[in-house]
Amino acid sequence: MKNWLAQHGRVLLFTVHRFLATPVSSLLNILVIGIALSLPGGLYVLLQNIQGMAEQVAGTPQISVFLSMDASHDDIARINKQLKQHEAVGRVEFVPRDRALEQLKRTTGLADVIGGLTQNPLPDAFIVYPKKSDVQVLEVLRDELQKWPKLEHVQLDSDWVRKLEALLKFGRLAVLILAILLSFALVAVTFNTIRLQILTLRNEIEVSKLIGATNSFIRRPFLYFGLLQGLLGGVAAWLIIMMGIFLLNSSLAGLAQLYSSNFALHTLPAGDSLTLLCFSAWLGWLGAWLSMAQHLRQIEPR
């Protein structure tokens, strides 16, 4: 076992030497892999951020309940009581029609238009804050309230969240397709690198076979090379993503200040980083393996 480990250690050391022997081409390969992987990786991070943001905003969903114009004070009191007693409702806020009009005047700059109105077109309204923010629970509540008398219209304010959700789903699919395509490219890059190495080391492979080397012995350094190249490519991709987020964040800081928010993009979490590295190392290994399977058979001693 110790001997076995020592052997693999030596092969790994040998591989690192071979890697450093051609620094420029090694570096370029790593860069190609890094850029290819950072595209889907970076988009993935952006999508995660948008989703996180949506969840934060949608964390306090509201239901607006508009009363009929002919609702009396008694009706309002009754509905208020009923709402407060409802088990799905957390808090209720009453917005009288006069205040709603005032608010409209102030916030929209339509004061002139509104001033010309002979009567207030707005109804009295309740803003209902449900206990749970689950979309399905909200929909059930909305449908129930819709049936109450003297209620004109019930509106769920989280509709846009669902639309965003659908959009994110679409975005994630696009990222997945991009990732799959670029993974093939990565495998191809490694395949070609290993092919060139096999051609250069044809002599050594041939002699090794004559001396009694098994195919797995001959494959080993090449597989390690693919693995190492993939892993370093993954590290490059990770650095590119992190640097991208850092740059975006520094320009976002100014923008966020204008909206008086302290919004900033989150970086890749540790788990996802590890997945990225493992995946790219695996792809490198796969490319090397395919290349060996393709070319090793062609080299037979003569």
Added chain:
Amino acid sequence: MISFNQVCKRYPGGYEALKSVTFDIAEGEMVFLTGHSGAGKSTLLNLIAAIERPNTGSVVVKGQNVASLKGGALPYLRRNLGLVFQDHKLLFDRSVFDNVMLPLQICGFDHRESAKRVRAALDKVGLLQREKANPIALSGGEQQRLCIARAIVNRPSILLADEPTGNLDMAYAADIMEIFKSFHQVGVTLLIATHDEGTLHRFGAHVLTLKHGELQPTSTGSGQA
């Protein structure tokens, strides 16, 4: 140890390199394989190491029929054979020491034990002082001796040599023959292909003579079955 039975080898295009060759080599024997160039000496050696396969007949090495050996078993057959090549087949991207180390690495020997064995093998062929050199800096005779060191470092029971003294002058050739003789004395089975008639007569060993792919009955030879 090595036995050929009705072995034929035909190359694509119809050229027959070996025609119904039959012989036996016992364990510990030292046998010379001789014949004009193109007589099929190299082909015969290649069949033993399964570098080439016969069209018909059987090649049995240490009780295994090499002719029908699966690809996965080949490495383990070759580890029992020491091969000395006419063109040496050395690797010029590493030192003399590392060239001899290769067979032991392939077999997965312990590193320290291997280093001892490599030095012993280099000492045997008189190259211990050159262990750090690159093989390209060695003379033809030294390269040949390096190839022998690599063939024996694994302590094989059979040694196959293809024209080991081919391009060397008399003194070097005698050196190498002495080395082979010492292996013979410790019980290694040797099959040496050569066209060097002088050597044959000096050793008086068994001789197999090939002529146009056929084994000839020879006066000195008792290696024929």
